[in-house]
Structures are given as C-alpha cells and as structure tokens.
Amino acid sequence: MLSTETKVFSEVTTLLDCYLCVRNDTTDICQPLTIEDHAVQPSAEVSPPKWHLGHTTWFFEELILVRFMPEYERWNEQYRVLFNSYYKSAGEHWIQGERGNLSRPTVDEVQAYRSYVDHHMRLFLSSESLQDKESDAEVIAEVAEILEIGLHHEQQHQELLYMDIKYILGVNPITVTYDDTQLLKAVPATGELWTNFEEGVYQLGHSGSDFAYDNESPRHKTYIYPFAMANHTVSNGEYLEFIEAQGYRIAKYWLSQGWDWVTENQIKQPLYWLQEDGVWYEFTLNGKHALDLNAPVTHISYFEADAFASWKGCRLPTEQEFEIYLQQSTAEYGLTKTACQPNDTSADAGQVWCWTRSQYSAYPGFKPYQGVLAEYNGKFMCNQFVLKGGCVATPLGHYRHTYRNFYQPQQRWMFSGIRLSKDIEWR
Amino acid sequence: MLSTETKVFSEVTTLLDCYLCVRNDTTDICQPLTIEDHAVQPSAEVSPPKWHLGHTTWFFEELILVRFMPEYERWNEQYRVLFNSYYKSAGEHWIQGERGNLSRPTVDEVQAYRSYVDHHMRLFLSSESLQDKESDAEVIAEVAEILEIGLHHEQQHQELLYMDIKYILGVNPITVTYDDTQLLKAVPATGELWTNFEEGVYQLGHSGSDFAYDNESPRHKTYIYPFAMANHTVSNGEYLEFIEAQGYRIAKYWLSQGWDWVTENQIKQPLYWLQEDGVWYEFTLNGKHALDLNAPVTHISYFEADAFASWKGCRLPTEQEFEIYLQQSTAEYGLTKTACQPNDTSADAGQVWCWTRSQYSAYPGFKPYQGVLAEYNGKFMCNQFVLKGGCVATPLGHYRHTYRNFYQPQQRWMFSGIRLSKDIEWR
C-alpha cells in the first residue's frame, strides 16, 4: 500500500497522508467499544485494546520522535515501559500477561497521548521541519524506513485488534455484537477442486522495491516436488464431519503435543463454536449465529488443522508450496475493512490465514533489521508455524504473496483456517 | 447501626431509610473511580468494583425480591450467575479469579441494575406492599432478618471496596490518588503500655437483640489464663526496626509455611511499602508518601505479624483475649467514613484489624443460618485466622466487640495490623 508512494520521499504530503490515514483506521476500529472493552485482558495472549492504542503510538515516539526530533519531549516517562511490547534493547517493558491489570492510563489519556504524538509527527513530517534534514539523505532514508515499518506495524495491530476484540467480547456470557457486518462469507465450492504443480526450482520470497518485512527476504530458489493444492479452504461443514467422525477422540490423527493439548484442555471444537440442544452456533463479531456450513472454518489451531488433514488423507502445504500457489493465483486481494472482495475463481482466497506445515525459520541469506527493530521478527524463529494468505481482518494493502505470518501451534484466536494439499507421486 | 431501628419493624420508613442510606454509601465509595478502575482485577483475591456493585444488588434480588415479591422479574437472567459470589445452593457462579475477564455488563449497566433493584425494594418495602404481608408475621420476620443481613453484607463489601480500590490503584506504576483524606493517623504511644488481665472464666460472644452474624453466637464461657495486652498497635517505626534487624531473613521467627511464603515470594516488607534511594515510602489511598513512622503498621500477613511478635519476645493474642480487651476498653468506635475518631486512652483502637493467633472455628453450640445463607460463614472455618477490632475502612456502625473477621494467613490486602500480648506467669 505504501510502497510506491514512500519511495517518492520528497512528496512529504503523501507520507503524512498515509500516516494519518493508518492512524485514523486504528481509532475507527475501537470506536464501537465501551471503555470497559478497552481495558480487560481475558487471556495472556490477548491485549486490552487501549494497550494497542498506546503501543502503536509508542512505536513512533520511541523510534522516530525521540531519536530524530531534538525538541521533542515525551508525553509521559512511564509510557516508555508500559507501552513497550518486547523490545529488550528499548529498555524495560511491562509483562505481557499483566497488561489487563492496569486501569491507568485511561482510554481518554491514551487518546490524548495519540493526539500528542500525532501532532508532533505532523510537525516533524511537515515540509519545514523536514527541510532542515534534507541535507542528510541518510537520516531521511532511515526515518522513511522506520516510518514505513511503523505503519505496517500499526496495520498488524489493527488485525490484532479485531482478534482481541472478538475474544474480549466472546468471553462475556452476555452476547455482545461488535457491529452488523458479516465477515466470513460462505463460498460454495465450484470448478476444479485441485490445482497441480510441477517439480522444479521455484523462486520465492520478496524482491523489488515494494515494502516487505525483513523475514520475507531475500528472494531465493527452492526445489519443489510435484504437489496439488485445494482451490478452496475447508468449510465449516467439512470440519463438522471431522467432529462427527470423532476426530477429536482418535489419537492417530494428532501430533503428540497436539493430543496432549486436546486432552488437557478438553478441546472438542473450534474456538468460537458452541453446541446448544444439538444445534451448532458460532460467535462472530456480529453476534451469535447458527453455524454457516459453507463458510470457511476458522479459529483453529495448527494441531487441529494438521489432524483434520490427516483424517482427510491429505496434508498441510509447506509455506513454499503455498507461496507458489499464490503466485499463480489471479486473485486480487482487495478487501474493504469488513469484507473480502476477490474477483476470481479462488473466491475464498484471503478470507482466512492458512496454516502451513513449515516451522518459521530464516530464509537463506536472511538479514534482520538493524538496531531495536532487529527484534521485530528474528527472535521468534522457534516453535511457531507459518500461515499464509491473509484474512478478513487484514487491512487493505497489507496482503502480500510473500507475507509470512506465524503463530504457536496451539494458538487459535486469529482467523486461521485450512487449505489442503497433497503429494503427486514421484518416488 | 441497624440493630435498634430494625427491631421496631412496624416503622417501615426507617428500614427503607437504612436501606437507601447503605446503598447510597456504596455508590459514593466508587464515585472517584474511572470506568477503567471499575473493571480490572489485578489479583484473584481482588474483585473489580463493578462486580461489588452488582453482587450486593444480586443479594437483595435473589434473597428478597425473587422470593417474596411475586410480581418481580429479574433484570437479567445471566446476572444470577455473574453476580453470585460463592453460594452453591443459589446455583452456578462465575469463577472468582475471572471476574476481571468480563467487560460486560458495563458500569452503566450495573448502575441501571442497582436502580432497578432499589426501585423494586422501595416498592416492596413501602407501606402498601408490606401491608399485604403484615398478616404473615413469620414472613415479615424472615424478610427483616435477610434485609438486615443484606445491609451488613453490603457494609462488608464497602470495606472490601476500599481494600480492592487501594490494590487496583496501587498496581499502576503511574501514581494515582483516590482522594485527599489521610486515613491512618499517627498516634504516638502515651500512658501505660500494657493492660493486665486476671485468670478466670469470662463470657464471650454475642448476646442480646442487636445484630450480629451467626458465627458470633452463642455467648459462652471460656477459661482464660493471666495475660497482658498492649495498649497500642505496633507502629510503622517499630516494624521498620524488625526489617532492619533482618527479621525477614531469619528463619527462627517464622512459622514453617510463613518461611516458605517469604522465600518463594521474596517478601521483604509490608504490601504497600517501597524503598527508593534508601528512603521508605508507602502507597495510600491519597497517594505515595514518606512512611509515617508513628502510624500503625498495616497490610501485613499473619505470617509477618507472628514473626514480628516472636522477634519481640511476645505473642499475638487469642481472639478470646482480644475480645476481653475490647470489653474493658472505653473506646467508642465512631468513625466517619474517612477517619477514626476515638475518644479515649486507646487512641488507636479501630484503626487496623488485629491478627489473633486463633484459627477461625465454630463457637460451642454454633448454629449457622438456615437456607442459602448457611454458606455465609460456616464453610470458611478452615485455614483462616481471626482478626478483631475493625479498621479505618470499616463503615460506621459495623464495629462490634464480638465481630470475627477472618483471612488466610498469607493475605494482606486488608487493613491488618498487630496488637501484641504476652503471658503473665502462672505455671
């Protein structure tokens, strides 16, 4: 989204426009929430929305204003700790699982902090302020890079906000509606079910001048064996068959850790499903509804995705296979904030992030960001699986074929689903 | 406070006045809070203030309106579960440690619930409504008993609110002030330090027509050996000497479980104390202040109280000894909501609850309440210690010599302190 504009860095107005637009989107997402919804943390992996509002602001304060705007004074010294997520090189940070213990700062105070930082970012990015620096192209380039990352970072938090808001509202036994939009659309399967791919050396990973995170580079060759990829994501209806076939009770479908997870937590269905008097319902951002059998299954763990694939006699794709699939897809990801509007045969592409069997690790020749942002991606390359594609909560312009999302195998509060693949015999 | 009035049960107006007065006090306590302060639960033993507002309301709805007002309809069926604390015979209840996970109902909704129940209580207690029942003296007596318990119950929660609010505000690294009142007053020790008591049979426990909980009855005899009781509670200054004498690091002063608790939790001082650059501070409801050495030490566990007493070569009193001490004291407990105004030599009586060495158990001939309220006191007679006296957060009229407060030995978020006693040789 930003990529081309930001390269024309002299057009400062454009950069600022981008900034204001992204910042505004974040505030918009929280608009339907009560103050109480902003403050609670019903699970350690979920953050209170007011924390997201503060953290995304801290990012610009800490990495741009404090470093590049000499006259800038922090809004509040303690926010430095409170709104640092996990950047050890930026000093102490508050414990993630205890964000919901804090009633202060209030939502109003966090909004004031946002305004203060936005005001200074506006000053800083305004022509005069920037003029002073134009002599130093290196500094400008660094600011531009951090700014761009900061906006993508904020977009990631926009998706996290949808995830966390859904979780926060869903925990309440009193049914709550976020808004009236139906996010996941039922897309009945049509056309060919599988697309085949041939053996060979493929090129993967990011190249070119558009924006991508450090972990998507460099573009590199990989040797691929023949495989087939499903043209549709698995639907609620198909997943229900797995449940009814006692899939959650048969050990042989499950990874060893997956079976322990299912047993210890008595997992019997996807995260937001519930059964009442034999009828299946799903909690969604627009309330509790009868389960839509044609809509893609979502909010499942890697363990569940993998067990489902085993039960089906298929497997999950590797991240390389998935990216090859995306490359050939004519799907144009173009989502409004509330719905997926794809225009091709892969009608459900981009509705849910799809688990791959690839554990998240460095590409050959990977070079992490320098400085504080070195911690952005590299330090999580352990015990996480890659998801590809994007979902209905992913902001417009945040989709990329090369995007590598990653979560732990038991996590499922994100919009995660399944696209099956299978080997084409070659041995 | 209620005792005499409620006995004149025909004076319905008085009863209603009491009800409205107590209910109003609860709302007043929460008045200085932000909405966020109402919602969080930074420790499992602390409840979000909005939960207290709902629970105390649920008490009257569940135990009076639902049972005695035929036309009454519940405000919300789910509040029955959400605002039940631990009464198993009243059905399911939400898990205590997960109260802070819920953003709904909002504070506004809980206030609306309070108004709704208050409105119906007003209707129910109004002459006409009650007139209908006047024929049935037994029902009236039962309603009167539950109502009276309900108001004392709400007063207990008023004290809990002060405790929980202090904890909620204190957790924030950003210093917050609840109000400007200084609660604990410094009272330099004067006069005789000890009062002696003789051996003999004493009468203890509640008798008469004034209100008391079931666990304070019956009045009964107990054989007491000669003992002395300190006329002053232990001050911050005296407690600081214990810290400086390495009291927290010398095992012999501590109970076995106490030593484990100190070691595992790295306890080094009372709950709200902190040391900065060698200077001691205390967080209070009116902010962070330099430690007042003359004020009574508070927010300490039984383990700490017992270790301090050992270090002093004294011991903690039994609850019987403490009640005998209170009986002879001329202290008139008369507290405004914000300060202790005692008018006698025992100037600090009632500023802090004092730990006794008595583990909480049934008096001889104890008879618990009938019905749901059987769970009020009896089921907690295990692994708790009795505290006597009352504290600055105890509502006016809620003080009684026979009152038996009780907490687990490691808890310390209540206003708990120390009054020493010692044996007078008789063996």
Place this chain on the structure above:
Amino acid sequence: MLSTETKVFSEVTTLLDCYLCVRNDTTDICQPLTIEDHAVQPSAEVSPPKWHLGHTTWFFEELILVRFMPEYERWNEQYRVLFNSYYKSAGEHWIQGERGNLSRPTVDEVQAYRSYVDHHMRLFLSSESLQDKESDAEVIAEVAEILEIGLHHEQQHQELLYMDIKYILGVNPITVTYDDTQLLKAVPATGELWTNFEEGVYQLGHSGSDFAYDNESPRHKTYIYPFAMANHTVSNGEYLEFIEAQGYRIAKYWLSQGWDWVTENQIKQPLYWLQEDGVWYEFTLNGKHALDLNAPVTHISYFEADAFASWKGCRLPTEQEFEIYLQQSTAEYGLTKTACQPNDTSADAGQVWCWTRSQYSAYPGFKPYQGVLAEYNGKFMCNQFVLKGGCVATPLGHYRHTYRNFYQPQQRWMFSGIRLSKDIEWR
C-alpha cells in the same frame, strides 16, 4: 514407654537398651521391602524409606554425638544436609519433595551409617564414657532429654514408615503385599452408642514426669459445654452409605476449600478404595481385599471427615472433647505392632487417628523446646488440624491421651478416621 525408666538415669544400661530396642524396630519395619521400595518417592509428602533410616540416625548424630562426644567424627559431611528434614537452625537441608531423586546413598550405605552411629551411641552411653560426664549433671540431663525425644522422634518415623510404605506399595499397579497381617480389625458396634459429658471446667494437657512433647503442655483448664461422643469410630459400611447418598457431589456438606479439593482432584472415595465391576476393594498392607464393612473407615481427609459428619447431622469433636473422652475411657492402649488389643467397651479405640475440628495451636502458656528442637512442633501451628487417639501403626508405648497429632486438612495417607460427636442442648 521410656518415661519411668529414663528418669532413673543412673541406670545407663536401661537407657541403652531402650535405644537399641527402638533402633531395631525401625530396621525391622523395612525388612520386608525390596531395595527399590526403599528408594522411590511417589508423592511429595511421602519419603523414601531409606531417607527415614538416614534421618532418624542423623538426629542422634547431630544432636548428641556431634555436640557431646568430642572425639566423634561425622560419617559423611554431606549427610548433614541430606538427612536434615526441616531444621533451619541445623543448616541447609535437601528439599523434601526431591528426596526420591537421589539414588545415593544406597540402602546399604544408609545401613552402614546406622551401624556407625549406633556403635558410637553405644560407646557414648556405656558407663565409662558417661562416667566422665557424671560430674556435670546439667549436661547429663540435657543428653537424657534429647535422647528421650530422639527415641520418640524415631517412633514417630516408624509410624510414618508404615504410612509411606503403604503409599509406595499401593501406587504400583502390580499388587504387592507387605506382610500377612491384617491391621484394621472389624469391630461391630455393641452397647451404648453415645457417651454424654457434662458442662464444666476440665483439666487437659500433660502433667507429671512421664514423657510428652512440648506442645502437650502445660496442663490447663478449659470450659466445656455438654456434649456426646460416639463410642465407635465410623465404619467402612457407614461411610459407604455416604458415598451412595452422593455425598461427594453435594456441595452443602463440604467446607469451601474441601469442595474445591474434591472438585479439582475428582475425589470420590477414601484413598485406598477402588471399585471394580461394582465391587468395592481396599488396598491394605497385606494386599487388595474386598472392603470390610465393619472395619473402621480410614485414609480420609479432614474435608471428608467433616463432610461425613455434616451429612450425619453431627459434628467432629474438638480436641478438648476428645481428650476428655479418652480420660474417662478405660481402654488400655496396648498394641502389638500389628494389632490393637484393647480390653474394654471402646473396642476400636486406637485403631485410627480421629480428626478433630480443632486447628492446631499453642496451649495457654506453651513453651517450646530450646535450641534446634524449638522447630519440632511450634512452627507448624498453622493450617493443620489436630487428630487424637493413635492408630494401628503407632508403636507400643507411643500412645498418650494428651498426644496431639496434626495434619493438613487435605492429607490422608495416614491412618485417619472419624469419631462423631454432637452438642447436648444448653443454649
């Protein structure tokens, strides 16, 4: 057992005989065990038998030989830490729950340690050696006191050995038999079911020159209200009725913490009971047998004892009531190691320790032992309940009316049972 003999301290031979006799009994108890049985620790509260063999030896080494026999050299410096149980003033000690992690010292090495210490104790207590000290009556008295405590301490560990061995053998899915003796005898109830006691001041606690622990003193008066005490302990058959009446599933019978314990641990029966094809069995030291309905119920927690009493409409006695009951009982406790041989109407007295509702705390005027042994009893006066009487595993001569045994309310690997009491109306 020792009491009278030890007072005639000049008769050194007798003292030594006692020592050798008690030490020998300990070894005898472990005789039927395999080496593997000596080494494992299937629960943190259970100790490996070889640890008991070492710890009881350490007691004499640390408290007598090291202090009073100048030429004594420790067998192994590291045993000082490994075999110290919890005496902080005797230095570091190994973590209790990790005793079963250690394969060394081996059983043979521990036996060698026992022989070494016994050899030196024999030397030390032999006339010559003691002669040297006879001039110093104070030292002799101190040695005699510690020696006497040490032998009672070792007898306590003999009972613990039976408890721990039962647990260790019982954990194995392969049924194992310790020996052929049936410990708990069925004693059908005959004669009067209840004995009544009148109101008044009673004398309780230890007096006289016989041995007793510090926590049994001083003898003191206590005011007692009229009560009745069951002449029989509750039988397996009676307890089975409680189970069949769904007693484990009805919250109102249970203490709050007891209900949590039952729920979290899915407790449904006493510790060693198991049901197979609808038939009840009990694991005992002589193997798995059909449940003997007339034998006293045992291996139950305080929570279960209290819930059973509530279900019966009775209550558990206080420790004072139990001691008064024991005083009037003509039962002569005289147990062989394997069976209770009482000679009176209270036929089952002494088969099982009976839970009392009294939480373990200090008697008025309590004075703990001095020095290291100060930690023997006093530091456990928190969150424990008193049991009275004694059991089939209690060594001969270790029974006393004034004995105060104590365990945490959820523990049940000891031979614990129920004797009911009830109020006689007086209010």
Place this chain on the structure above:
Amino acid sequence: MLSTETKVFSEVTTLLDCYLCVRNDTTDICQPLTIEDHAVQPSAEVSPPKWHLGHTTWFFEELILVRFMPEYERWNEQYRVLFNSYYKSAGEHWIQGERGNLSRPTVDEVQAYRSYVDHHMRLFLSSESLQDKESDAEVIAEVAEILEIGLHHEQQHQELLYMDIKYILGVNPITVTYDDTQLLKAVPATGELWTNFEEGVYQLGHSGSDFAYDNESPRHKTYIYPFAMANHTVSNGEYLEFIEAQGYRIAKYWLSQGWDWVTENQIKQPLYWLQEDGVWYEFTLNGKHALDLNAPVTHISYFEADAFASWKGCRLPTEQEFEIYLQQSTAEYGLTKTACQPNDTSADAGQVWCWTRSQYSAYPGFKPYQGVLAEYNGKFMCNQFVLKGGCVATPLGHYRHTYRNFYQPQQRWMFSGIRLSKDIEWR
C-alpha cells in the same frame, strides 16, 4: 550395522546373533549401576534405567512375539501398560513423568522379563520356528523389518541410558563415578577452520538398502546457497569466553523463548558445569573434573547454541547443510562404546550431536511406517530441532549421515554441542 546382514535374511543365525549382541550391550551398560540407580527419575524427561530395560523388551514382545508367535504368552499382562512408552495404538500407557514412582517390578523382575522374552525370541528366530513361516515371504519380511527397527530402537535407548544415567548420577550431591573412561576427548583445532560449499542442487536423505528410519526418506533434491562450515565443534574454552562476555545476560543474542527460559530458570552455564571458588568443573560419567578447555562443549540447549552463534557473528547450520558437510567428510565414524576414533582431519566429528537451525519436519514425499510404528517419528514433527552427527554415547553402527536426531529447544541432557556455519555472500 545390521543393514547388510539382515538383507541376507535366509541367514537366520546372523539375525539372531545381532539380536543377542544388541540385547547384551544394553544389559552391559547398566552393569555398573546400583539397584537404586535403576529406580529413580529425578526429572520428567529422564527415565529410570530399569524402565529402559523393560521397554526395549516390551517392543519385541508386543510387536513380534504377540503378533507372530501363536503359542507365546505374555510374561505379565500389566507390563503391556507399564512398558509402553507412547504408542497410543498399542493401548494405554503409564505416564512418562511418573515412571520413577513405581518400585515394582524390581530390577530382578525386569531382568527375568528380559530373559523370558530373549528365550522366546531365540526360539522364534531359530531355524525350525522360522522354517514354518518360510512359505510366507511377506510375513518374514515384516518380521525382519520390525526386528531391524527393534534393534535400532534398542540402540537409541542405549544412548538414552547413558544420558539418563549421567543425569541420575549427577543429581546426587555425593559425587559418583559411573566408570573410569573419559568420554569426550580434547581435540585441539588444527588445519583449515572452515570448509566452503558452493551453491547448487544437492541430494539429501536416505537411499539404498541399508537401514534408515522412515523420517530419513525419501532421498530428495534441495537448493543450497553458498555457505561455510566450521571444521571443529566449539570447545569448552570458546564457550567459556561467551560466559565471561556476559552472554547469558545480554538479551539480544537470544531467541525470545530462549531469553524467557534463561531468565525463569536462572541458567548461567551448561548443564553439568559448576563453579567453585572461581574454578570451573564439569560432572562427567567418570566423576567431577576440572573443565577441559579443549574438549567440545556439550549438554547445551538449542537456545544456548543459537545465542553462542549470534554472539560469534555466525549462525547454526541447517540440517541440509550439515548433511552435505557430512557427505564430503572422510571421517569414518567408528566408535567404541567409550571413545570416538575418527581417522581424518575432522577429528572431533561424532563426539557431540550438533544442533541445527532446522525445525524437525517431514521430507517431501515422507511416508511414515504403517501400523503401530506410524507413531515412531511422524507425530513429533512439532517444536523440535534437528541434531546431526552422533555422539560418544551413540552405539557403533548407529551413525549415519542421514540420521535426524531431534530434541526440544530447551533440552540439554543429551550430548549436544555446536558446529558453526556462516553464509558466503551471494545476494
């Protein structure tokens, strides 16, 4: 080791010889242990040696004798559960972390079980018995395959025995020696430090008729970028520099989960290192010795290996890179049970398993074993990292270039070390 012989399946004698030889090696490993050493389990991931003796026996009983020898009767029905490790399709199994709770069966009983199964395997593999089956080539082939896997399985447990024995002995504060052999030899670095590899498509994985596990197949192509591999494993001396440079205290070297692990467990050095009076020692199977600075560092976690590599400005190799390195190495792995005897420049190859940065997952076209053994490898492809090479505790003949060992990133009781690699610039 077995590979070529077993292919000549008609030579039954050879097969039986292999069986007896491997079985005998296992018993030999346990020979220096006391019975107590066989029974304890000081950590959930460690198993009591007697359990290994039983489990490896159960493998042949359950998968060969019960299925293929009609007249065979199990030695003990309960061993079926007790000695099943994790094969869900073979029925219930005892909880891994509670193996050390069981004193029975005793070591003698397990040895009797081994003899019984060995006796029947001997009968079964003897010519007559096998003659009956020779008509059925399919059955014979299946038996041969399981037998071969069973022997490799037992060899894996031989290595586990060394690991577990070291842990069990090492936990004892009393220093114990397993035997007199020094396992890890100091090999001072000589010659070229790095070997370079060129970009290209390489073939990896198992092919041919020799034995390999399912997870090593199929042989497949992979695209590799230019890299360099260290010719020596990291030594204790080099690792000590990392410690002295405060490597354990600087977050930027560590993976996010690694930093949490270091902090929570207060990790400050490799598993068996200890510092006394400023001098470093290492516990080894032949006792406690001053740290040998030239010997390879071992018993480190993936987290530590990765942090060390970061500190060095290098990285860990991928498993593909490591296998390519092994292919070109002229090192002939040929270890006696106690020492590595390589005959080439890579003098320390095979002394320690080397961590790779590859998370353990399926090769393209991976086909797991059928039946019960499907659980052998596939279900662990989650949250584990691959180690390559082999170590001093790996049995002779168990080394393979294609071998994929795997452990969780925090585990370190295996003989794990570091071989560094680095990118050769190509971007």
